Amino acid sequence: QKEVEQNSGPLSVPEGAIASLNCTYSDRGSQSFFWYRQYSGKSPELIMFIYSNGDKEDGRFTAQLNKASQYVSLLIRDSQPSDSATYLCAVYSSASKIIFGSGTRLSIRP
Amino acid sequence: GAVVSQHPSWVICKSGTSVKIECRSLDFQATTMFWYRQFPKQSLMLMATSNEGSKATYEQGVEKDKFLINHASLTLSTLTVTSAHPEDSSFYICSARDPRGRPTEQYFGPGTRLTVT
Numbered sequence A: 001q002k003e004v005e006q007n008s009g010p011l012s013v014p015e016g017a018i019a020s021l022n023c024t025y026s027d028r029g030s031q032s033f034f035w036y037r038q039y040s041g042k043s044p045e046l047i048m049f050i051y052s053n054g055d056k057e058d059g060r061f062t063a064q065l066n067k068a069s070q071y072v073s074l075l076i077r078d079s080q081p082s083d084s085a086t087y088l089c090a091v092y093s094s095a096s097k098i099i100f101g102s103g104t105r106l107s108i109r110p
Numbered sequence B: 001g002a003v004v005s006q007h008p009s010w011v012i013c014k015s016g017t018s019v020k021i022e023c024r025s026l027d028f029q030a031t032t033m034f035w036y037r038q039f040p041k042q043s044l045m046l047m048a049t050s051n052e053g054s055k056a057t058y059e060q061g062v063e064k065d066k067f068l069i070n071h072a073s074l075t076l077s078t079l080t081v082t083s084a085h086p087e088d089s090s091f092y093i094c095s096a097r098d099p100r101g102r103p104t105e106q107y108f109g110p111g112t113r114l115t116v117t
Helices: none
Strands: A004-006 A011-014 A019-025 A032-038 A045-050 A054-058 A061-066 A071-076 A085-092 A098-100 A104-109 B004-007 B010-013 B019-025 B032-038 B045-051 B067-073 B076-081 B090-097 B106-108 B112-116
Touching: A004 A085, A011 A019, A019 A032, A019 A085, A019 A104, A032 A061, A032 A071, A045 A054, A045 A061, A045 A071, A071 A085, A098 B045, B004 B090, B010 B019, B019 B032, B019 B090, B019 B112, B032 B067, B032 B076, B045 B067, B076 B090
Parallel strands: A011 A104, B010 B112
Antiparallel strands: A004 A019, A019 A071, A032 A045, A032 A085, A054 A061, A061 A071, A085 A098, A085 A104, B004 B019, B019 B076, B032 B045, B032 B090, B067 B076, B090 B106, B090 B112
16 A cells, blocks of 8 residues: 555646545554645645644645545645646655655646 | 755766766755655655765665765755666655754755756
8 A cells, every 4th residue: 555645647627617636645643744736847846734634725725634534635726727737745754754645637628 | 935956957967977966955954855756757756864964864775875865064965876877867856854944844956857878
């Protein structure tokens, strides 16, 4: 079992709709969770982090965390073509390392 | 936010040669830096953790004699790929931890694209 699992996609969403990205993790001792956006050929860019159960909103982005289910999600409202990228879920594990998922490719179609 | 730079941004080298990649924290002192490798359409894989003034800690499966890491100052860590081979061609990304912030906060460099011919 991978430590951080994501659906690789591609996930295609019409412009203006809500994109929903999901992630599960295996280490119950994990305390911090991150979503990074990565454009092709570029380094990852942190867009959200969440430490507590529940929802955290920042602009068009909402991160959701359920530690009991070991599940993290990212919602992108009013999706724009510029949101087309690979989204990496990452977890700060009990071994004090950030472990990345394999990423979900998101495509926003006009 | 904190800024991390890498140099070079891309490099092409011949098989058997060595290549050095630099990672610098520009506006903070990073006691800990991390080196990742990313193959096409795959995720970032942690190669090693670099601590200033001490030996790097390598992840399982990463050859420490092939990937030499030196963290000689609080703002600079270097990764040297020795005797590079085509299978070492990859995107190498460093990140740095700002000790003033949360331990979980890491700032990524822009990456170095290595192509070995």
